[in-house]
Amino acid sequence: MDNKRSMKVFLLLSLIYVSCSSLQAQMSIPRFEKGERVVFVGNSITHAGHYHSFVWLYYMTRFPDKPVTIMNAGIGGESAWDIKDRLDYDVFNRKPTYVALTFGMNDTGYDIYMKDNAKELSERQVAKSLESYQEIEQRLLAKNKVTKVLIGGSPYDETSRFNNFILHGKNNVILKIIDAQRASARKNGWGFVDFNLPMREISEREQEKDSTFTFCRVDRIHPDNDGQMVMAYLFLKAQGLAGNEVSSVSIDARNSAVVTSKNCKISKLKKNGTDLTFDYLANALPYPLDSVPRHGWGNKRSQRDAMQLVPFMEEFNQERLQVTDLEEGMYRLTIGDLFIDNLSSKELADGVNLAIYPNTPQYQQAAKIMYLNEERFEVEKRFREYLWTECSFLKKEGLLFADNQQAVDKLKEYLPKDIFLKASYDWYIKAMHPEIREVWGDYIKKIVETIYKINRPVTQKVRLTKIE
Incomplete structure (x- = not known):
């Protein structure tokens, strides 16, 4: 590295660390606007992770009339020097209007922390990463119509006691890269959101109750689906969307009057003795939470499990119904033809x-959106497995996108030695054919079109019947 580049890297590393709590760790990041094309760029935590898919699910259900497109551009095992080489064909060729970039986990190395000169080796890793990032930064600056957001990546868990193997000091090195990302965002007027500090704070809080708690149950690196949902929560919070209710309704039963109706329309309000009915049309759907531990890193924890860790329901998923001045007693709540719950007049008044x-x-209705979005995620991941194979093996052999028998033969040489390739090889054999990729792409397009056809809320008949 020449002296000029070394000085640039040193300046990035020397910038004052401005974050001392999870609240200060965030900078405001723009919301997605209608028609936005968003690309999340990163490593395996993005490649196989759900956080960007969970973010899109929020926009699908909360803003049904403002469609956006969110695309996965993560590749497992990559660092900043790998990402800079694929910006054109994996990011810019998708015509993004919004790019969210994260790196740092792989950049900071692994086996070096078991060596006597770990400090010196880790400093080299950081310098190499930030040198590559300077090129990425310049490429992003040239895209002056693209919104840019940098993400401080999720932590390497050094505090959980779920096993004895720990790379001590790795996360502190990751923080050096995050400091540089934050400084770059401030300098350029870009958005920045930190996943690392808030997730560490949650982990340490939970580890006081259970010393084996971790988001990363496989390897201390990859968050399971509860961690991925926490990441989505942090991203949405940084976008200023906390407090944005699904809807809020307050009805005065005694006077048969609508007191408030936020983000919804109430009509045909009728009181018949002690019973109450009205038509309810919301402008948004509640956010559905998957209780199945799907295809995450570890497959042990679900999206819903994250509700025990962050106040997502309180901040992001309020569909509030209040009915005051009902005659005291218990009421049967039905919506449409479905029984929902038996509630007391006090509960309804609260x-x-x-x-x-x-x-x-x-x-x-929202759950159908969730399942369709999950299907979209699974098909999109096939493309990521294909591209991972291209970038991890065929690129260095001069066979990037050759997609021919020579490429297949070369992969067969690697197969006995690489367990990850064994898992992705079949997807490559299929995806190497452009006709198959085209069918998959059309399928994703059809899924998204269907989501935005069926995600509009419909009028529901709400009924409260007094239980004698």
């Missing part, structure tokens, strides 16, 4: 969050 009920018609 207000209930309908988003906690997976049996409401609007939640079931």
Whole structure:
């Protein structure tokens, strides 16, 4: 590295660390606007992770009339020097209007922390990463119509006691890269969100109750789906979306009057003795939470499990129904033809969050969106497996995108020695054919079109019947 480049790297590393808590760790990042094309760029935590998919699910359900497109551009095992080489064909060729970039886990190395000169080796790793990032930064600056956000990556867990193998000091080295990312974002007027500090704080809090708690149950590196949902929560929070309710309804039963109706329309309000009915049309759907541990790193924890860790329901998923001045007693709540719950007049006067009920018609509508989005995620991941194979093996052999028998033969040489390639090889054999990639792409397009056809809320008949 020449002296000029060394000085640039030194200046990045020397910038004052401005974050001392998870609240200060965030800088405001722009929301996605209608028609936005968002690319999340990163390593395996993005490649096989759900956080960007969970973010899109929020936009699909909360803003049904403002479609956006979110694309995965993560490749497992990559560092900043790998990412800079694929910006054109994997990021810019997708015509993004918004790019969210994260790197650092692989950049900071692994086996070096078991060596006597770990400090010196880790400093070299950071310098190499930031030298490559300077090229990425310049490439991004040239895209002056693209919104840029940098993400401080999730932590390497050094505090959990779920096993004895720990690379001591690795996360502190990751923090040096995050400091440089934060400084770059401030200098360029870009957005920045830190996953590392808030997730460490949550882990340490939970480890006081259970010393084996971790987001990364396989290898201390890759968050399972609960961690991925926490990452989505942090991203949405940085976008300023906390407090943005699904809807809020307050009804005065005694006077048959709508007191408030936020993000929804209430009509045909009728009182018949002690019973109450009205039509409810919201502008958004509740956010559905998957209780199945799907295809995450570890497959032990689900998206819903994250609700025990962050106040997502309180901040992002409030579908509030309040009915005051009902005659004292118990009431049967039905929406459409579905029984929802038996609630006391006091509970109704205090207000209930309908988003906690997976049996409401609007939640079931949202669940269809969730399952379709999960199917989209799974098909998109086939493309990522294909591109991982191209970039991890064929690129260094001069066979990038050759997609021919020579490429297949070369992969067969690697197969006996690489367990990850064994898992991805079949996807490459299929995806090397452009006709198959075209079919997969058309399928994704059809799924997204279907989501934005069926994600509009419909009018529901709400009924409260007094239980004698």
